[in-house]
Amino acid sequence: MKVRSAMTDIRPEGPQVMGTLNAVSNAMVALHKEQFGRGPMSARSQFAGPNTLVCVLEEALLPAERKLVLMGEHQRVREGRLAFQAATADEFIAAVEQIVGRKVRAFASATDVVQNVVFENFVFESDGGSDGNAPVTRLPGSQSESS
Numbered sequence: 001m002k003v004r005s006a007m008t009d010i011r012p013e014g015p016q017v018m019g020t021l022n023a024v025s026n027a028m029v030a031l032h033k034e035q036f037g038r039g040p041m042s043a044r045s046q047f048a049g050p051n052t053l054v055c056v057l058e059e060a061l062l063p064a065e066r067k068l069v070l071m072g073e074h075q076r077v078r079e080g081r082l083a084f085q086a087a088t089a090d091e092f093i094a095a096v097e098q099i100v101g102r103k104v105r106a107f108a109s110a111t112d113v114v115q116n117v118v119f120e121n122f123v124f125e126s127d128g129g130s131d132g133n134a135p136v137t138r139l140p141g142s143q144s145e146s147s
Contacts (some may be wrong), residue, residue: 021045027095030053053122054143060118069113077113085109
């Protein structure tokens, strides 16, 4: 089975896809560092079908947030993270569009405060291909165009 990559229709473990996924993970870590002052301990991005990308960030909570979780203030931490997503969504979307070269249709961030994991979820506009194996139309100025 093939998956839609950032450059062409290639296998999911191909170097172009892996480079794109690593770039997305690095961008998510950088944005978290910029916004929170520290980034997660690890990040992993994967395509989840032809139009979806998920980045899983481990150990992403701040020390103060972890203390709130220990106090049972789970909802307070979730609400803070939700406010952060609303304030910075454009930056996360722009970074992923630049790297992947596709227009993001929807973005949502979710946090499992007990397990200290953040999920950054992106849904791309369909390129008209029914199975996700069609070559991708690049956005102007996307990363692979300049490479």
